[in-house]
Amino acid sequence: MVISIVSNIFxxxxxxxxxxxxxxxxxxxxxxxxxxxxxxxxxxGYRNQFPSMGSAYVNYHxxxxxxxxxxxxxxxxxxxxxxxxxxxxSNLRIDGIYSHAIVxxxxxEVIGGLQAGYVIQSLKTDDLTFPDxxxxxxxxxxxxxxxxxxxxxxxxxxxxxxxxxxxxRDWYAGIAVHHLTAPNISFSENYREPLPRKYTVxxxxxxxxxxxxxGREFLQVNPNLIYIQQGSQxxxxxxxxxxxxxxxxxxxxxxxxxxxISTITVVAGYQNRRMRFGYSFDFNMYQPWIYDLxxxxxxLTFTYRFEKSDKKTKLGTINCPKI
Numbered sequence: 527m528v529i530s531i532v533s534n535i536f537x538x539x540x541x542x543x544x545x546x547x548x549x550x551x552x553x554x555x556x557x558x559x560x561x562x563x564x565x566x567x568x569x570x571g572y573r574n575q576f577p578s579m580g581s582a583y584v585n586y587h588x589x590x591x592x593x594x595x596x597x598x599x600x601x602x603x604x605x606x607x608x609x610x611x612x613x614x615x616s617n618l619r620i621d622g623i624y625s626h627a628i629v630x631x632x633x634x635e636v637i638g639g640l641q642a643g644y645v646i647q648s649l650k651t652d653d654l655t656f657p658d659x660x661x662x663x664x665x666x667x668x669x670x671x672x673x674x675x676x677x678x679x680x681x682x683x684x685x686x687x688x689x690x691x692x693x694x695r696d697w698y699a700g701i702a703v704h705h706l707t708a709p710n711i712s713f714s715e716n717y718r719e720p721l722p723r724k725y726t727v728x729x730x731x732x733x734x735x736x737x738x739x740x741g742r743e744f745l746q747v748n749p750n751l752i753y754i755q756q757g758s759q760x761x762x763x764x765x766x767x768x769x770x771x772x773x774x775x776x777x778x779x780x781x782x783x784x785x786x787i788s789t790i791t792v793v794a795g796y797q798n799r800r801m802r803f804g805y806s807f808d809f810n811m812y813q814p815w816i817y818d819l820x821x822x823x824x825x826l827t828f829t830y831r832f833e834k835s836d837k838k839t840k841l842g843t844i845n846c847p848k849i
Contacts, residue, residue: 541756542704542724543585543608543617545573546778546791546806548752548763550827553589553602553623555752556702556726557639558691560625561600562846566592566832571825575808578820584609591623599626604643619645619685633694635846641687641704649679649713683709689726693846699729722757732847745770759783765791772798776806787811795827802829 545551551571552559568590575583586609591602602623609616621643628636689702704724712719730750745768752763762785765778776793788811795804808823815821 541722541759543573543606545571545585545587546789546808546823546825547571547793547804547827548728548750550802550804550829551587551589553591553604553639554587554606555728556689556691556700557602557621557623557641557687558625558637558689558700558702559846560591560602560623560637560639561593561627562625562637562691562693563591563831564593566590567829568832569827569829571827573823573825575823576821577824578818581612582610597624597626599624599637601625604641614650615648617645617647619643621685621687635693637691639689639691639702641689643685644682645685645709645711646680646682647711647713651678679713681711681713683711685709685721691846695732695847697729697731698846700727702726724754724756726752726754728752761788767793769797772796774804800831800833803827 545554548555551569552562569588571585571587573585573587574581575585585606587604587606589602589604591600593600600623602625604621604623605619607616607618621641623639623641625637625639628638630636684707685704686706687702687704688706689700691698691700693699702725704726705721706723708720708723710718711721728751730748733747733749735745735747748767748769750763750765750767752765754761754763760783762781763778764781765776767774767776774793774795774797776791778789778791778793779787780789780791782788790809790811791806792809793804793806795802797803804825804827806823806825808825810816810818810821
């Protein structure tokens with residue numbers, strides 16, 4: 527695969543990988559979600575953005591978290607590999623997470639989470655096309671190779687995050703800050719390129735809808751708001767989830783810096799007490815890609831919960847309703 531790089535090869539103006547199924551990989555959204563389900567939980571996920579370009583932007587992620595009664599909190603591990611350019615550029619990160627729960631009363635609980643990890647980024651230069659190696663000869667461009675010998679690059683850095691989650695049986699809200707130390711992500715030892723901190727604010731509510739005749743819950747509606755800012759990039763995500771007999775469907779709208787709709791995401795899947803499976807597709811609303819489905823994104827997620835026989839193993843008196 528051929529990629530044209532105009533900026534400095536040793537510098538990455540990076541933003542965090544983006545996932546559309548926010549609450550299927552909750553500890554990526556906010557480390558304070560670790561252990562909040564009251565059960566041991568295992569998550570797998572896959573995302574392919576711009577599928578018309580093959581594997582230009584692919585993300586693989588997995589996570590494991592569980593409540594730990596001894597420390598009145600939870601522990602978890604998250605692994606994510608973000609691959610661009612068919613493997614030319616990759617970022618592998620491994621994070622360990624600890625959370626601690628504080629019970630305000632029988633109806634309100636607060637959880638604080640801390641995350642520490644390490645990121646390994648690598649760049650393969652064999653198939654890259656550099657501007658200084660392009661020449662116009664006899665009416666066509668000819669590539670003769672880079673003007674200097676550039677070898678494959680590998681570097682790594684530690685990374686930290688923190689978050690707070692507050693919830694009742696009906697609503698949930700939280701804030702998180704990732705990249706607390708603004709780590710240097712440059713491949714060059716002579717140049718510093720800090721990764722901007724990412725700020726996340728999220729909130730939602732669970733609304734049961736009852737049948738008039740029998741007074742039973744007919745379905746559940748969950749409106750949600752997620753605000754994310756990293757560097758100069760800001761986005762507002764508004765969505766709602768409807769759950770009926772284990773089947774769920776979601777619709778999300780993503781707004782950019784100028785409050786224009788950049789993406790509409792449709793999610794569908796099935797869930798029960800032990801597992802949740804979801805598929806989503808992002809419809810790109812930017813011109814000229816609005817009519818090109820190949821410019822969207824496919825995302826698959828799977829979560830399995832291991833329910834223990836000891837019902838007392840949980841962080842507090844209640845579980846977060848979004849888990």
